[in-house]
Amino acid sequence: MAPFWQGMAQHALILFNWLTIAYFFAGNGVYTLLMIISLAYAVVYNRRLSYHGLQELRESAATPPVTVIIPARDEEDSILGAVHSVLQADYPDVRVVIIDDGSQDATLQRLVGELHLSPMDLIYRNSLSTRPVNAFYCNPDLPSLVVISKEHGGKADALNAGINVCRTPYFCTLDADCLLEPDAMLRLMRPVVRSPETMVVSGGIIRIRNGCNTARGRVQDVRLPSSWVERLQVVEYLRGFLFGRAGWDLLKGTLIVSGAMAMFDRQAVVEAGGFSKATVGEDMELVVRLYRWAEQQGRRVRISFTTDTVCWTECPSTFRMLGRQRRRWQLGLCQTLWKNSGMLFNRKYGLAGLFSFPFHVFVEAVGAAVEFVGYLIVPLAFMLHLALSALYIPLVILSLVYASFLSVGAVLLEELTYRRYPRRSDLYTLLGGALLENFGFRQMILYFRFQGCLQFLAGLHRWEKVRHTADTPAESSAG
Amino acid sequence: MVASFPGLIHAVLILSWIVLAGIIALVAIVIGRRIKREAEFKTLDHFREHLHSVVDALANHTLEYDAGLAAIRALIPPRHAPAVEQILVEELESPTRAAMLQRLARDLGLIQAWQQRMASRNQEEGMARPGALRRLFGLRFTERAASAERLGRIRDLGSWRLLARALQDPHRDVQAVALRSLASIGEPQSFPVLVEQLRSIVTSHRPGLSARTLKAALARFPLDSAPHLLPLLEDRDSRLRVIAIEILREMLETNAGVHGKHVFQTDKIGPQLSRLALTQLANDENPDVRAGAADLLPYFTDERAAPALARLCSDPEWFVRLHAVRGLGENGEKYFLEAICARLSDPHWRVREAAARALARGGEAGVRWLIETFLTTGDAYAREQITEEFQTSGIMAEIVRRCERGAASAQELEALAAIVRMGKTSYLRTLQAETSGVNGWENIQALLARTFDAHA
Numbered sequence: 001m002a003p004f005w006q007g008m009a010q011h012a013l014i015l016f017n018w019l020t021i022a023y024f025f026a027g028n029g030v031y032t033l034l035m036i037i038s039l040a041y042a043v044v045y046n047r048r049l050s051y052h053g054l055q056e057l058r059e060s061a062a063t064p065p066v067t068v069i070i071p072a073r074d075e076e077d078s079i080l081g082a083v084h085s086v087l088q089a090d091y092p093d094v095r096v097v098i099i100d101d102g103s104q105d106a107t108l109q110r111l112v113g114e115l116h117l118s119p120m121d122l123i124y125r126n127s128l129s130t131r132p133v134n135a136f137y138c139n140p141d142l143p144s145l146v147v148i149s150k151e152h153g154g155k156a157d158a159l160n161a162g163i164n165v166c167r168t169p170y171f172c173t174l175d176a177d178c179l180l181e182p183d184a185m186l187r188l189m190r191p192v193v194r195s196p197e198t199m200v201v202s203g204g205i206i207r208i209r210n211g212c213n214t215a216r217g218r219v220q221d222v223r224l225p226s227s228w229v230e231r232l233q234v235v236e237y238l239r240g241f242l243f244g245r246a247g248w249d250l251l252k253g254t255l256i257v258s259g260a261m262a263m264f265d266r267q268a269v270v271e272a273g274g275f276s277k278a279t280v281g282e283d284m285e286l287v288v289r290l291y292r293w294a295e296q297q298g299r300r301v302r303i304s305f306t307t308d309t310v311c312w313t314e315c316p317s318t319f320r321m322l323g324r325q326r327r328r329w330q331l332g333l334c335q336t337l338w339k340n341s342g343m344l345f346n347r348k349y350g351l352a353g354l355f356s357f358p359f360h361v362f363v364e365a366v367g368a369a370v371e372f373v374g375y376l377i378v379p380l381a382f383m384l385h386l387a388l389s390a391l392y393i394p395l396v397i398l399s400l401v402y403a404s405f406l407s408v409g410a411v412l413l414e415e416l417t418y419r420r421y422p423r424r425s426d427l428y429t430l431l432g433g434a435l436l437e438n439f440g441f442r443q444m445i446l447y448f449r450f451q452g453c454l455q456f457l458a459g460l461h462r463w464e465k466v467r468h469t470a471d472t473p474a475e476s477s478a479g
Numbered sequence: 480m481v482a483s484f485p486g487l488i489h490a491v492l493i494l495s496w497i498v499l500a501g502i503i504a505l506v507a508i509v510i511g512r513r514i515k516r517e518a519e520f521k522t523l524d525h526f527r528e529h530l531h532s533v534v535d536a537l538a539n540h541t542l543e544y545d546a547g548l549a550a551i552r553a554l555i556p557p558r559h560a561p562a563v564e565q566i567l568v569e570e571l572e573s574p575t576r577a578a579m580l581q582r583l584a585r586d587l588g589l590i591q592a593w594q595q596r597m598a599s600r601n602q603e604e605g606m607a608r609p610g611a612l613r614r615l616f617g618l619r620f621t622e623r624a625a626s627a628e629r630l631g632r633i634r635d636l637g638s639w640r641l642l643a644r645a646l647q648d649p650h651r652d653v654q655a656v657a658l659r660s661l662a663s664i665g666e667p668q669s670f671p672v673l674v675e676q677l678r679s680i681v682t683s684h685r686p687g688l689s690a691r692t693l694k695a696a697l698a699r700f701p702l703d704s705a706p707h708l709l710p711l712l713e714d715r716d717s718r719l720r721v722i723a724i725e726i727l728r729e730m731l732e733t734n735a736g737v738h739g740k741h742v743f744q745t746d747k748i749g750p751q752l753s754r755l756a757l758t759q760l761a762n763d764e765n766p767d768v769r770a771g772a773a774d775l776l777p778y779f780t781d782e783r784a785a786p787a788l789a790r791l792c793s794d795p796e797w798f799v800r801l802h803a804v805r806g807l808g809e810n811g812e813k814y815f816l817e818a819i820c821a822r823l824s825d826p827h828w829r830v831r832e833a834a835a836r837a838l839a840r841g842g843e844a845g846v847r848w849l850i851e852t853f854l855t856t857g858d859a860y861a862r863e864q865i866t867e868e869f870q871t872s873g874i875m876a877e878i879v880r881r882c883e884r885g886a887a888s889a890q891e892l893e894a895l896a897a898i899v900r901m902g903k904t905s906y907l908r909t910l911q912a913e914t915s916g917v918n919g920w921e922n923i924q925a926l927l928a929r930t931f932d933a934h935a
Contacts, residue, residue: 050628051627122867140870140873196687394492401502
């Protein structure tokens with residue numbers, strides 16, 4: 001290599017080196033802070049459980065009614081489980097709206113057959129614009145349930161159609177492959193009722209149900225899945241939910257509430273314009289937009305995250321599907337952050353604008369690219385015989401070891417608080433997964449996220465459908 | 480550049496070793512804790528089982544009270560005290576054994592211990608000694624809150640003053656739980672205290688309990704306490720009036736749930752409050768108050784209630800009309816169904832929807848009005864709304880069944896034919912497929928066939 005180019009490359013690598021170091025300390029510093037906060041939060045929360053008062057909420061005439069909105073497209077295997085879990089929900093007044101978003105399989109037929117629904121000519125009022133509705137299906141003996149069949153318009157469009165027929169002050173979104181915990185809605189409603197501020201969104205922990213035994217919409221026996229692709233996602237979810245989102249909630253900087261199940265203030269969502277069809281991460285986009293809406297309206301609102309489990313979802317069981325899911329998540333993140341970039345370091349949004357939003361931009365979005373490129377730089381540095389290569393190896397070792405520390409910390413948090421995996425063998429597997437996930441799996445996820453970043457830069461807007469073929473038996477009418 | 484800082488590489492490596500040691504420590508903690516917890520749970524399960532058998536024996540009078548008390552004392556393991564208390568409370572809260580169990584809690588020293596902990600005095604004497612971790616994190620508020628919760632669950636009347644004082648506790652959790660416990664105990668003297676607390680929260684905007692939490696607690700009191708809401712209902716601040724109405728409505732609703740709707744005596748809430756609700760609130764200048772009054776009035780058997788609701792059906796604000804229509808539907812006064820019918824042509828769709836629903840639920844008379852309005856109105860929106868209600872409420876299915884038996888009236892047949900002409904035949908097709916054609920139903924079938932052919 002010519003000395004000029006070698007010099008240029010060396011300078012570029014040195015610059016990137018410092019960038020990587022800065023990223024490493026900033027990112028992991030925040031993660032560590034979140035872990036410490038979440039640990040303290042979980043201990044307090046656990047003690048609070050002895051006087052949580054769900055019974056009062058259950059019996060009170062003041063507990064607001066809630067509509068559960070379930071968007072579904074090609075979910076013939078899982079939709080009935082989700083519906084049964086909602087119909088059995090422990091909540092004083094719950095209504096259900098299921099939106100069949102142009103399914104090409106037997107989703108609608110299964111619903112009609114199982115719930116004895118008949119087509120009806122109802123009035124559809126488009127307060128949020130959606131693709132045309134083809135038909136309504138109801139059963140006069142199940143007056144709290146309605147199924148809407150509409151032209152395919154995407155998840156956001158289906159959710160908006162559900163909001164259009166929702167008559168309750170709060171609604172809950174629920175993915176069609178999810179099973180609701182029996183008292184999930186009470187747990188989500190508790191912060192809404194208790195908060196002196198207006199609570200516009202309330203979310204909770206989503207857990208993976210692959211491997212669990214389920215029947216008639218209920219998780220009967222919590223177990224780990226059999227494949228490592230799924231097991232490592234369990235560890236990932238623990239880390240993401242237990243000390244990621246719990247920590248942000250305590251800092252009042254929640255930007256991500258999983259749309260798999262979350263409760264929303266209907267009026268606020270309608271005024272903010274509903275779910276956006278312009279992004280593939282419609283749940284996060286709406287949460288961020290609600291901050292902006294509240295600021296524009298001069299209203300003080302709160303977005304809450306409860307560390308209770310609210311629902312069980314199916315995770316991808318193959319790397320191909322996992323790749324689709326993670327690319328979509330990263331693309332949605334980038335789109336949302338770009339669309340709402342006015343929040344960056346903006347004091348008007350409090351800690352959400354000053355701390356949480358920048359963290360998501362620089363660590364979660366840009367950081368994925370920096371980390372991925374970092375992995376490529378190591379062999380490059382070796383090939384170029386750069387003096388810097390001596391530092392790369394220790395740094396990579398430190399980053400891997402520290403990531404394992406954080407993952408094991410998440411398992412500790414789970415053990416200190418919720419202990420949802422009763423078998424000791426499952427606990428050992430979780431610990432093994434926490435140590436192993438950083439050697440290969442994490443890098444693969446990073447690759448998918450990097451692809452998501454590239455999709456964003458290329459201006460792609462495509463929803464990659466994830467099909468589930470997990471080892472969870474499909475729910476059927478026979479249960 | 481970096482080569483000039485060889486110390487940096489060493490520092491990174493040392494840091495890696497430290498983190499690795501941290502991982503090993505965390506793994507050891509996780510496994511150790513799991514093993515310890517499993518042993519603890521086994522002990523607690525054993526305790527729960529024995530306690531249950533002793534309490535059962537006491538309730539069945541197969542064991543003398545003193546012997547039972549001694550047996551429970553002997554059962555209590557020296558450790559895991561907070562968990563033991565929790566199990567005791569769960570066992571003690573059975574309503575059928577309330578008196579005996581309250582006595583047990585007192586004689587076991589639990590009530591005193593909870594009261595002491597709530598007052599943050601002499602904590603070391605309680606059954607649950609605060610651990611080092613809790614002291615470190617300043618988690619004593621959780622003990623005060625848990626004690627307040629237990630006093631509420633055991634419904635210890637003597638603790639109400641202590642709980643009322645806890646409303647001023649620096650921690651919001653303790654305030655909220657004390658409030659809930661006061662509602663559980665239901666001591667009438669505490670109601671005015673809570674009313675004042677509500678006033679202070681709404682008017683001063685100070686941080687603390689939410690008005691909704693206070694409202695829920697007040698609504699759990701017996702209806703006899705309702706006259707204490709009078710100052711709030713007459714307050715100049717409309718927010719207080721609205722909240723007080725909501726509390727009163729929830730009290731009435733709870734009472735109606737227990738004793739059956741419309742059977743409560745007006746003297747339970749006092750003549751002054753009845754008069755206020757029937758006259759002043761229904762004519763309040765604030766629309767939210769009027770809407771609230773519309774929710775209240777269905778619970779009054781007084782003859783002035785239905786006319787007041789009928790008047791509110793013509794209120795300038797759509798949401799007042801919505802509540803009034805719903806209220807009138809609940810009221811069950813058939814004479815006023817006409818007032819609901821008029822709202823089927825309301826400019827706001829929510830009112831039209833509520834009116835159709837109220838009539839559909841109004842028994843035979845309501846359905847007759849609905850059909851008649853459907854056939855006579857020139858308002859296309861009203862007809863659409865009624866058609867929707869015919870389908871979802873099961874009225875259409877009922878008419879078709881009557882057609883099949885040849886028992887459908889001419890009006891009902893005419894209504895079905897009109898629905899077919901409107902093209903709203905999706906549900907009729909399903910019903911048609913499920914029935915065999917006899918008598919009047921044949922006419923409908925012929926009509927349907929013609930319509931379908933035309934559409935085809």
